[in-house]
Amino acid sequence: MKAIVSASEMAAADRYTIERLGVPGIELMERAARACVGELMEELRPDSLVTVLAGPGNNGGDGLAIARLLHGEGVTVRVFLLQDGETYRGDAALNHQRLRDLAVDISVIEDPATFGLPLGCDWVVDALFGTGLSRPITGGLANLIERLNVSGLRVLAVDIPSGLSGDHGRVDGPAVRARLTVTFQCLKFAHVVTPACLSCGDVRVHDIGISFSDEARTGSWLVEGRDFQRPTRDVEGHKGRYGYLGVVGGFAGMAGAASLAARAALRFGAGKVRVLTDQPAYFGQPGSVMVDHVDRWKQVGDFDALVIGPGLSRAEAAWSHLRQWDLRDRSIVWDADGLHLLAAERLFPGKDWVMTPHPGEAAVLLGTTAGEVQRDRLAAIRALAKAFPGGWLLLKGFRTLVLSPGGELFVCGTGNVALATAGSGDVLSGMIGAMLAQGCAMEEAVLSACLRHGLAADRWVRHHPDYSMIAEDIIEDLKY
Ligand SMILES: NC(=O)C1=CN([C@@H]2O[C@H](COP(=O)(O)OP(=O)(O)OC[C@H]3O[C@@H](n4cnc5c(N)ncnc54)[C@H](OP(=O)(O)O)[C@@H]3O)[C@@H](O)[C@H]2O)[C@@H](O)CC1
Numbered sequence: 059m060k061a062i063v064s065a066s067e068m069a070a071a072d073r074y075t076i077e078r079l080g081v082p083g084i085e086l087m088e089r090a091a092r093a094c095v096g097e098l099m100e101e102l103r104p105d106s107l108v109t110v111l112a113g114p115g116n117n118g119g120d121g122l123a124i125a126r127l128l129h130g131e132g133v134t135v136r137v138f139l140l141q142d143g144e145t146y147r148g149d150a151a152l153n154h155q156r157l158r159d160l161a162v163d164i165s166v167i168e169d170p171a172t173f174g175l176p177l178g179c180d181w182v183v184d185a186l187f188g189t190g191l192s193r194p195i196t197g198g199l200a201n202l203i204e205r206l207n208v209s210g211l212r213v214l215a216v217d218i219p220s221g222l223s224g225d226h227g228r229v230d231g232p233a234v235r236a237r238l239t240v241t242f243q244c245l246k247f248a249h250v251v252t253p254a255c256l257s258c259g260d261v262r263v264h265d266i267g268i269s270f271s272d273e274a275r276t277g278s279w280l281v282e283g284r285d286f287q288r289p290t291r292d293v294e295g296h297k298g299r300y301g302y303l304g305v306v307g308g309f310a311g312m313a314g315a316a317s318l319a320a321r322a323a324l325r326f327g328a329g330k331v332r333v334l335t336d337q338p339a340y341f342g343q344p345g346s347v348m349v350d351h352v353d354r355w356k357q358v359g360d361f362d363a364l365v366i367g368p369g370l371s372r373a374e375a376a377w378s379h380l381r382q383w384d385l386r387d388r389s390i391v392w393d394a395d396g397l398h399l400l401a402a403e404r405l406f407p408g409k410d411w412v413m414t415p416h417p418g419e420a421a422v423l424l425g426t427t428a429g430e431v432q433r434d435r436l437a438a439i440r441a442l443a444k445a446f447p448g449g450w451l452l453l454k455g456f457r458t459l460v461l462s463p464g465g466e467l468f469v470c471g472t473g474n475v476a477l478a479t480a481g482s483g484d485v486l487s488g489m490i491g492a493m494l495a496q497g498c499a500m501e502e503a504v505l506s507a508c509l510r511h512g513l514a515a516d517r518w519v520r521h522h523p524d525y526s527m528i529a530e531d532i533i534e535d536l537k538y
């Protein structure tokens with residue numbers, strides 16, 4: 059797992075490192091610049107031309123140090139400042155002084171709106187604004203950024219593409235679109251949360267020796283494929299040991315949804331899976347998934363965990379059972395139409411539960427639109443936690459978000475657009491249910507399922523077009 063921090067957490071760590079641990083700020087800036095130059099040198103040819111756009115703060119200061127180090131490497135560099143160089147303060151001022159003594163061309167951008175972009179250069183270093191951005195970029199500078207974004211020039215963003223905030227995944231105004239972002243010590247939210255992360259290109263995190271005080275422990279993490287831990291079995295295991303999962307769904311014409319969840323659960327290690335539906339005949343020949351008419355179940359105490367929702371429908375006949383069942387001590391995955399039920403009736407969601415909405419379902423739960431949810435996914439998942447306290451939340455979409463009842467946030471680093479296919483959510487809910495049935499804690503269940511679901515898609519696109527994956531392919535991939 060990689061820590062994700064906000065701009066203010068990062069600034070606090072900077073201060074702690076400088077003031078308490080005695081590492082000079084100018085040394086941190088030098089290390090930051092060295093990290094960027096190291097990455098850039100991998101990309102440059104001997105005759106490459108680099109343009110540095112330097113803003114008024116320490117991000118600009120990084121840019122000035124980068125220009126000096128590139129010059130030292132024999133690279134031709136031109137530097138454009140947003141303001142008169144004399145206005146720099148602190149470490150940035152020192153770097154301005156150091157650069158002025160060298161034969162590097164430095165000019166001031168008089169009017170950003172008419173500034174001629176250096177179209178012949180190989181890379182642009184975006185050192186306009188970093189984590190100190192305090193408002194959306196407007197006016198001539200906004201115009202410059204928009205022209206840069208359509209120029210085709212390759213951009214390396216220092217710390218964060220200018221215009222993005224480190225604190226969230228929103229894009230509130232014009233923002234530089236980078237090919238490569240080099241950031242320091244920790245990821246910031248904009249690097250991993252959509253839509254902001256789509257402007258970052260490849261993100262490389264460099265350790266520049268910034269330390270966090272013990273009190274300033276971060277509670278947000280990027281989880282990646284290497285963090286996935288597969289369900290384990292011991293040699294004497296038998297099916298009773300790996301749990302009994304109930305899938306409630308597959309009503310009127312939607313047998314497929316429950317069937318996908320159930321089969322995914324078996325493939326992900328559940329010992330036994332039974333679908334409770336009003337359409338058992340739709341499930342055809344008996345197979346590894348057990349199927350029952352839901353009317354035969356007055357209570358659901360037999361199950362170790364439940365998945366409620368895939369193909370549940372919104373019919374009274376489906377919902378009436380759920381009102382009667384005692385769900386108080388159950389582990390439950392609420393998905394699909396189950397979420398509509400929770401939104402409509404505020405049913406007690408269980409002892410240990412996770413809701414797994416896609417943006418449209420999250421919008422229903424919050425009384426807003428899917429567009430609003432997607433505009434600020436972090437705010438949406440936090441609003442869900444307020445509206446439905448006490449359980450886990452998983453907001454699907456590129457870079458799926460997971461929030462614990464205690465407020466710890468996880469961003470799932472696996473998965474891609476191949477997952478945008480009917481039934482892929484049903485498969486995910488079945489996988490989480492399988493882990494719960496096997497006795498895993500909710501954190502492990504949700505994160506393992508989410509990572510593995512995404513890995514199936516990541517493997518798929520290595521050999522197939524992204525549009526061609528169907529939900530059954532995810533289940534198929536769980537064999538490996
Ligand atoms: N030791 C360290 O701390 C290290 C820090 N490091 C580097 O420092 C960066 C953070 O530096 P920073 O805090 O100086 O902020 P930065 O992003 O340069 O911008 C602030 C300036 O922008 C201005 N401004 C803001 N919004 C604006 C807008 N919309 N339109 C126009 N102007 C706007 C703002 O003006 P104001 O809001 O005060 O009016 C202020 O002048 C960080 O990302 C990393 O790269 C590394 O060197 C490692 C060590």
Ligand SMILES: [K+]
Binds near residue numbers: 117184186188215219
């Ligand atoms: K930047």
